[in-house]
Amino acid sequence: MRVMITGAHGLLGQKLALVLAQESLHAILLTDLAPATFFKNARFEYQQLDITLRGDVKSLVAQWRPDVIINTAAMTDVDGCETDREACWRLNVDGLKNLIIPAKKLERCRIIQISTDYVFDGKAATFDETSRPNPMSYYGKSKLAAENALASSGVPGAIARTQVLYGTGYNVRQNFVAWVLEMLEKGKPFRVVDDQVGNPTLADDLAYALLLLGESAATGLYHISGPEAVDRFTFAKSIATVFGFSPDLISATTSAEIGQAANRPMNSAFITIKFEAEFRYRLSDTARGLTRLVQQYRDGERHIESLISAEH
Numbered sequence: 001m002r003v004m005i006t007g008a009h010g011l012l013g014q015k016l017a018l019v020l021a022q023e024s025l026h027a028i029l030l031t032d033l034a035p036a037t038f039f040k041n042a043r044f045e046y047q048q049l050d051i052t053l054r055g056d057v058k059s060l061v062a063q064w065r066p067d068v069i070i071n072t073a074a075m076t077d078v079d080g081c082e083t084d085r086e087a088c089w090r091l092n093v094d095g096l097k098n099l100i101i102p103a104k105k106l107e108r109c110r111i112i113q114i115s116t117d118y119v120f121d122g123k124a125a126t127f128d129e130t131s132r133p134n135p136m137s138y139y140g141k142s143k144l145a146a147e148n149a150l151a152s153s154g155v156p157g158a159i160a161r162t163q164v165l166y167g168t169g170y171n172v173r174q175n176f177v178a179w180v181l182e183m184l185e186k187g188k189p190f191r192v193v194d195d196q197v198g199n200p201t202l203a204d205d206l207a208y209a210l211l212l213l214g215e216s217a218a219t220g221l222y223h224i225s226g227p228e229a230v231d232r233f234t235f236a237k238s239i240a241t242v243f244g245f246s247p248d249l250i251s252a253t254t255s256a257e258i259g260q261a262a263n264r265p266m267n268s269a270f271i272t273i274k275f276e277a278e279f280r281y282r283l284s285d286t287a288r289g290l291t292r293l294v295q296q297y298r299d300g301e302r303h304i305e306s307l308i309s310a311e312h
């Protein structure tokens, strides 16, 4: 298979590169905004690609002819999307449409689009693939519009909704776990909301799940996340315990108290049975995910080096 990744320098993109490198049968094209890549694995081809530039996307896809495109590129700053709506739409919706146009011209090119629990309002107890979306933020709206664009495009492919992504990588944007660890290392008390509930998802696991999805002929929606719903405060305490810090540094607060720019679903717990049953793969729960992460942090430079060389 010829697999093309967008946003390959992001957290999920890096982990995808790593799992793809283990699959010797695939040709791999990594793309991102940077003119050159830090990946050292000779099996990877790399091309600079801004997916908002329609002409560039069209010529690269037409020339490289991927069998599957995994689109991880996105504006993921939820509060930033609220204030810079134009940039958010241009990347999260129009960027995907730019991929759809040339993919349609190729025979059988699939697109795997990554989406989010923020397409939901969080008012039901749990959400499966049949639950009705009702986004509360501009980010959520843009991701839902992208889902609809792919679903109505006639291009075969699947939408993988995920949430509370965490992991470590090379120069990646801060995620919840990284932020909690940074705060714990300072040794000063801090507060975490206890009214936002979701399923923490180890990026390494999601990458493997996306590879399975990309290699399959599956179409439609999949909820792919860790199996366990947990509020952020409890999750933060688990992070402290597993990483050997005092959980007492963390106290609970509410979303109303911290006042984020974008509204978020309070409880967006996923039901993940569809993906787990069809692909016979269950992602790590919080305890296992964090234990694996501790090891990656312990390995430090060695982990980053193995990520960059994508050879471990």
Ligand SMILES: NC(=O)c1ccc[n+]([C@@H]2O[C@H](COP(=O)([O-])OP(=O)(O)OC[C@H]3O[C@@H](n4cnc5c(N)ncnc54)[C@H](OP(=O)(O)O)[C@@H]3O)[C@@H](O)[C@H]2O)c1
Pocket: 006, 007, 008, 009, 010, 011, 012, 013, 031, 032, 033, 049, 050, 051, 052, 071, 072, 073, 074, 075, 076, 091, 095, 114, 115, 116, 117, 162, 163, 164, 165, 166, 172, 173, 175
């Ligand atoms: N993080 C979460 O908790 C979460 C939850 C649910 C769903 N998701 C979805 O999962 C996917 C991956 O998330 P992530 O956390 O891995 O994101 P990320 O770390 O922010 O990675 C996104 C990558 O896309 C690149 N990019 C930005 N603008 C681009 C453009 N115009 N063209 C091409 N590439 C561009 C970024 O480069 P720069 O860094 O240089 O901007 C970055 O390397 C996204 O679709 C996101 O919506 C994430």
